[in-house]
Amino acid sequence: MKHTDYRSQTVGQIVASDFGASAVFARLGIDFCCHGGVMFGEACRQKGLDPADVERELCAHNDRQGAGACPFAEWPTDLLVDYVLKIHHRNIRERGPQTAQLLGRVVEVHGGRHPELAEVARLFSQSLADLDSHLSKEEQVLFPYIYELHRAHTSGTAIAPFGCGTVEHPIAVMEMEHSGEGERFERIAALTADFAAPADACASYALAMQQLRQFRDALHEHIHLENNIIFPRAVALEQAVAMG
Structure with a gap:
């Protein structure tokens, strides 16, 4: 599966390219809409989360969901x-x-x-x-x-x-x-x-x-x-x- 470089993106950019990520961010309390311009690593740290743990959750969610999310960015x-x-x-x-x-x-x-x-x-x-x-x-x-x-x-x-x-x-x-x-x-x-x-x-x-x-x-x-x-x-x- 293609690796996604989450740490070089804002949380808004991540959700824009893969709306399935919104479910993970919502569960963790990471604001991807009103504060979508915050870089991924900083957004994780603001919630006291290890970016590596969140990356693993995003990858696991993508594996479960496959390509079912609506491709809004396209x-x-x-x-x-x-x-x-x-x-x-x-x-x-x-x-x-x-x-x-x-x-x-x-x-x-x-x-x-x-x-x-x-x-x-x-x-x-x-x-x-x-x-x-x-x-x-x-x-x-x-x-x-x-x-x-x-x-x-x-x-x-x-x-x-x-x-x-x-x-x-x-x-x-x-x-x-x-x-x-x-x-x-x-x-x-x-x-x-x-x-x-x-x-x-x-x-x-x-x-x-x-x-x-x-x-x-x-x-x-x-x-x-x-x-x-x-x-x-x-x-x-x-x-x-x-x-x-």
Whole structure:
């Protein structure tokens, strides 16, 4: 099997080339999305992990999974944006309110014995409000320009100057907002003991924790695809189109 030189890459680059690595990083608490620019060895040391041990886990995971992981890094940029819009944006807008509603019912029933649930519900509600604004900015400003860049580069044509000056400006805002969401879900995970249902939980409580975890995991993939693949490509495309 081909050896992967993990130590010369950032954790975001590792997951971009092999999304299967995300499962290993997530289990070990290594942030590959909001802090995907951290070098592999440093990310391991920040978590008190031996990089050699993590390398072995990555290799073992790859051996078990084979080539089944979705090859996002091989997809063209416009297809990646399509995927984010139709899978992740749609998921947030459809599943998010459903989870918030379920969480509200769980707070009503179990909030007395588990007062932390009220804070979880407040944080999640604020996340949905902030994400709605975030998604709108991507849909109305950033993604249309990335589509234009992709078409211009593919066809060898020119495009009008971007209204924001350069694509790096809205990308910086999106990455800052991604970091805020990452921190918010770290707080939710801490409040819920990593989305665990306590011994006295009913089926609705357990389901709410499961849905919160699934929402967080999908958000991590969403942020990873943008921060580590789409955004760097957009910067490179803009530079290539400007050079003609």
